[in-house]
Amino acid sequence: MYQHISIPAEGSKISVNADYSLNVPDNPVIPYIEGDGIGVDITPVMRKVVDSAVEKAYEGKRRISWMEIYAGEKSTRIYGENVWLPEETLQAAKEYVVSIKGPLTTPVGGGIRSINVALRQELDLYVCLRPVRYFQGVPSPLKNPEKTDMVIFRENSEDIYAGIEWEAGSEGAKKVIDFLMNDMSVTKIRFPQTAGIGVKPVSREGTERLVRKAIQYAIDNGRRSVTLVHKGNIMKFTEGAFKNWGYQLAAKEFGASLLDGGPWMKLPEDKGGIVIKDVIADAFLQQILLRPEEYDVIATLNLNGDYVSDALAAQVGGIGIAPGANMSDSIAIFEATHGTAPKYAGKDQVNPGSIILSAEMMLRHMGWAEAADLITQSMEKTIQDKTVTYDFARLMAGAQKVSCSAFGQALIENMAR
Numbered sequence: 001m002y003q004h005i006s007i008p009a010e011g012s013k014i015s016v017n018a019d020y021s022l023n024v025p026d027n028p029v030i031p032y033i034e035g036d037g038i039g040v041d042i043t044p045v046m047r048k049v050v051d052s053a054v055e056k057a058y059e060g061k062r063r064i065s066w067m068e069i070y071a072g073e074k075s076t077r078i079y080g081e082n083v084w085l086p087e088e089t090l091q092a093a094k095e096y097v098v099s100i101k102g103p104l105t106t107p108v109g110g111g112i113r114s115i116n117v118a119l120r121q122e123l124d125l126y127v128c129l130r131p132v133r134y135f136q137g138v139p140s141p142l143k144n145p146e147k148t149d150m151v152i153f154r155e156n157s158e159d160i161y162a163g164i165e166w167e168a169g170s171e172g173a174k175k176v177i178d179f180l181m182n183d184m185s186v187t188k189i190r191f192p193q194t195a196g197i198g199v200k201p202v203s204r205e206g207t208e209r210l211v212r213k214a215i216q217y218a219i220d221n222g223r224r225s226v227t228l229v230h231k232g233n234i235m236k237f238t239e240g241a242f243k244n245w246g247y248q249l250a251a252k253e254f255g256a257s258l259l260d261g262g263p264w265m266k267l268p269e270d271k272g273g274i275v276i277k278d279v280i281a282d283a284f285l286q287q288i289l290l291r292p293e294e295y296d297v298i299a300t301l302n303l304n305g306d307y308v309s310d311a312l313a314a315q316v317g318g319i320g321i322a323p324g325a326n327m328s329d330s331i332a333i334f335e336a337t338h339g340t341a342p343k344y345a346g347k348d349q350v351n352p353g354s355i356i357l358s359a360e361m362m363l364r365h366m367g368w369a370e371a372a373d374l375i376t377q378s379m380e381k382t383i384q385d386k387t388v389t390y391d392f393a394r395l396m397a398g399a400q401k402v403s404c405s406a407f408g409q410a411l412i413e414n415m416a417r
């Protein structure tokens, strides 16, 4: 029994088999977190669009029972002042296997640590999967935005992003600096009296499980290459190790061999002949603008993946239309790439496209491809009709600018069946 979560009267749990495949009942209970800021605008629209797609695709034989669970500001209103991520929210996400969330606020330079990161850490959702594709008609800063077609596998549990750090002048920072200077002979801390300290753990296990998923995805989906994106020239034993462990895994588990003497590799033809390559992160950020067609599946560390996600989203029209998922082998929480966009909160203005396309990924993950296809088709049609929210309308000649909820309604009306 939960304290504040109301379990729907109808519906049952999705379960996971030993091989991590899912048993999805026709009436699954799907937990959702509304989200802070624009969560109040986009999450209800997403639910309506998904319900409509499922109804249209399965004519009442399948249906989602939504179950609200809480995190972020709404949680503090329900559970108490300092309860940002209740234990029962984690429990429900585990028990019900597949869920979806709106964005959650993280204060800058102090205050609570990210609840988004905490959710990923607590549930060990080690893959952040963010596909980036172009929808015809979306305004983009590129001449040929359709050439950007990548799938990002961002490591989601390690790196400097994990939040191990001590504030300048704190007891913790002093202790760590003392240890580094006195016990480890470190002489390179430029201003030891006033330095804050962050720690960047990157492990072989963490790297291998992420790169394994990326390569398997590339094989299963007929992709051409997997690129390891790193800053290994500077951070040799973290980012450099990520690159080395990635190549080693490709050889050890997938039979990759050196291509033209290396370091690039190639999988055997029965595994699609996929090329495994690497690129240094700064060079990657300029190459994705100049030659995006050379990149396909991307495997990278947590912080790089965060930067790369927003940069690639911009190339195909912005974070209003950038979906994603946080996944372990069994549990998945789908979420948009963007944040809470506080200046638009409650104004019914923003693009609900990102969370709707995250739900589209969720439906596909559940094996409900017919409903997922309806969402993609209606998204394509609605954008081509130039019925769009402010973010696209301001860059599109002759567009009909609509609200967040009206865009959802247009999607529903444009569903083919």
Ligand SMILES: NC(=O)C1=CN([C@@H]2O[C@H](COP(=O)(O)OP(=O)(O)OC[C@H]3O[C@@H](n4cnc5c(N)ncnc54)[C@H](OP(=O)(O)O)[C@@H]3O)[C@@H](O)[C@H]2O)C=CC1
Pocket (backbone or CB within 6 Å): 038, 102, 103, 104, 105, 106, 107, 116, 319, 320, 335, 336, 337, 338, 339, 340, 341, 342, 350, 351, 352, 353, 354, 391
């Ligand atoms: N996973 C999560 O929950 C995430 C949470 N965050 C958190 O969100 C908060 C705000 O972060 P911030 O850096 O402002 O980033 P945001 O992604 O929230 O917003 C930045 C800008 O992106 C555009 N944008 C974002 N979402 C949409 C949308 N749905 N439709 C149209 N445009 C959109 C807006 O641009 P414009 O002004 O040009 O219209 C907005 O001002 C922070 O607390 C941050 O930590 C951030 C990222 C992910």
Ligand SMILES: O=C(O)CCC(=O)C(=O)O
Pocket (backbone or CB within 6 Å): 104, 105, 106, 114, 115, 116, 117, 306, 309, 337, 339
């Ligand atoms: O947790 C946050 O507030 C930011 C997270 C983020 O930017 C991301 O995961 O892309």
Ligand SMILES: [Mg+2]
Pocket (backbone or CB within 6 Å): 306, 307, 309, 310, 337
């Ligand atoms: Mg981000």
